Amino acid sequence: MRLRKKPWVGQALEKYNSFVLRPAEELYQGQWQSIFERTAPLHVELGTGKGRFICGMAEMYPHINFIGIEAQQDVLYYAAQKIAEKQLTNVRLLVFDINNIMNLFAPGEVDRFYINFCDPWPKARHDKRRLTHHRFLDMYRQLLSPAGEIHFKTDNEPLFHFSLEEFTNYQWRLEQVSYDLHNSSFTGNVMTEYEIKFSSKGGPIFRCEAKPPNLFAN
Numbered sequence: 001m002r003l004r005k006k007p008w009v010g011q012a013l014e015k016y017n018s019f020v021l022r023p024a025e026e027l028y029q030g031q032w033q034s035i036f037e038r039t040a041p042l043h044v045e046l047g048t049g050k051g052r053f054i055c056g057m058a059e060m061y062p063h064i065n066f067i068g069i070e071a072q073q074d075v076l077y078y079a080a081q082k083i084a085e086k087q088l089t090n091v092r093l094l095v096f097d098i099n100n101i102m103n104l105f106a107p108g109e110v111d112r113f114y115i116n117f118c119d120p121w122p123k124a125r126h127d128k129r130r131l132t133h134h135r136f137l138d139m140y141r142q143l144l145s146p147a148g149e150i151h152f153k154t155d156n157e158p159l160f161h162f163s164l165e166e167f168t169n170y171q172w173r174l175e176q177v178s179y180d181l182h183n184s185s186f187t188g189n190v191m192t193e194y195e196i197k198f199s200s201k202g203g204p205i206f207r208c209e210a211k212p213p214n215l216f217a218n
Contacts, residue, residue, distance in 0.1 A: 009077045016080040020093045030106035035092065036065045044069065044105075045114040046098055046131060049192060051079025053116055056190035058088045066091045069098060098131065105143045113140055115152045117194045120159040132163035134170050141212040150210045153181070155198045160206035172210040181205040 013020050021028070021035075033039050041064045045054050048068030058066045070076040073095045083091050096104065118131045127133055132152065140150060150172075154160050160179075167174055178184045182199055186207070191199070199205055 009074050013073065013077055013080060016084060019083060019091060020076070020080050028104055030109060032065065032067070032105070032109060036090070038065070040065045041111040042067065042109060043112040043114065044110050045116065047116065047118050048079050048093065049075055049194065051082045053114070053190050053192045054079065054091060055082045055086055055088065058091045059086065060190070062090055064090065068093045069096045071095065071097060101143070102139055107142050108145050110143045111145050111148050113144070113150045115150060116192050117154055120154070120156040122158065127162070130159065130162065132166050134166050137166060137170055137172065144212055146214055148212065152210065153195070153205060153207045155203055155205055157206060164208065167210045171213045175209045175211065177208045179204060179206055181207045
């Protein structure tokens with residue numbers, strides 16, 4: 001369902017200019033430690049939505065710098081509200097097209113990507129749009145630090161199987177693979193808004209962690 005655009009959101013976001021950044025990606029590449037004004041691990045959520053996950057993670061891990069990327073400005077506004085209410089200083093938000101992510105970070109600059117409940121693009125001809133397709137994996141691999149990783153969650157079983165195959169076929173190492181996260185032994189899970197709604201109906205959540213081939217090995 002296409003969301004109706006809210007014409008007032010652009011102006012409303014201006015009051016959050018201290019942590020909602022404008023799309024001038026050439027100014028950000030390789031500069032994230034300066035932007036946060038500290039040296040810390042950098043974790044990036046691809047598809048922040050209304051911000052419940054990134055706010056929860058930023059509260060739990062104040063020593064980590066978090067970036068939330070969202071394609072829809074109207075949705076990001078709600079994430080900005082949450083961050084302001086909690087007075088979190090270790091989060092930055094951007095309205096940005098993930099297809100251009102190579103322009104946003106320098107090689108090796110990101111320590112972790114989170115991909116939570118992304119669009120499954122169920123039609124086969126749309127597989128290249130899936131955020132775990134190998135064309136995206138190649139970009140993530142270049143941007144991740146030597147010890148970097150992806151944490152992936154979805155409610156869509158076909159997408160999960162597709163993603164596991166992509167990771168495996170391109171030599172990513174899989175860890176913490178779960179076919180029913182909420183009934184597993186995994187601790188520390190922070191739920192998104194969508195995750196709360198979906199799991200309340202009894203559906204399983206699929207999750208894995210993936211580590212790329214080390215581009216930076218000698």
